[in-house]
Amino acid sequence: MPLLIKSTQTKSAQTKSVLINSAQRGVSLIELIVFIVVVSIALLALVGVYQQATVNNTDPIIRLRALESAQSLLDEIIALKYDEATPTGGIPACPAVGADACTNTPDSNMNDVDDYHLYSDEPYANYRRSVSVTAANNIKLITVSVTTPTGETFLLSAERANF
Numbered sequence: 001m002p003l004l005i006k007s008t009q010t011k012s013a014q015t016k017s018v019l020i021n022s023a024q025r026g027v028s029l030i031e032l033i034v035f036i037v038v039v040s041i042a043l044l045a046l047v048g049v050y051q052q053a054t055v056n057n058t059d060p061i062i063r064l065r066a067l068e069s070a071q072s073l074l075d076e077i078i079a080l081k082y083d084e085a086t087p088t089g090g091i092p093a094c095p096a097v098g099a100d101a102c103t104n105t106p107d108s109n110m111n112d113v114d115d116y117h118l119y120s121d122e123p124y125a126n127y128r129r130s131v132s133v134t135a136a137n138n139i140k141l142i143t144v145s146v147t148t149p150t151g152e153t154f155l156l157s158a159e160r161a162n163f
Helices: 029-078
Strands: 003-008 015-020 128-136 139-147 153-161
Touching: 029 128, 029 139, 029 153
Parallel strands: none
Antiparallel strands: 003 015, 128 139, 139 153
């Protein structure tokens, strides 16, 4: 907005109004276009981050479900007897004197650790769970593998001793 300054001249008694254009006020068209371009680039970056966050938002839920599924099956297997020949309570251990020999072979009754070797199931839609049991020196390594719908595979392992 221009400033209005009144000046008085000494020779005449007339007051004359002079309009002085102080600083230019407002925005030029080029400045406006530059501003729109800068804001557009910033918005595109924010939308990209938002899209990535939305895509990866369900990953923790999928992973948690897979780990809980693997842990529950591993707990179930560890709670069983070491071997078919192991008596309830585990004493005496199967290769001990006066006890039956360990068979370390799976059968269909699912009452000892060996029975879960090569076991697989689908606890939830598109989740694949499988078990591997290997024996060495009276210790069995139980490995539970869960594959998620996204293709990730989670492994949980535990050792079960013969006692």
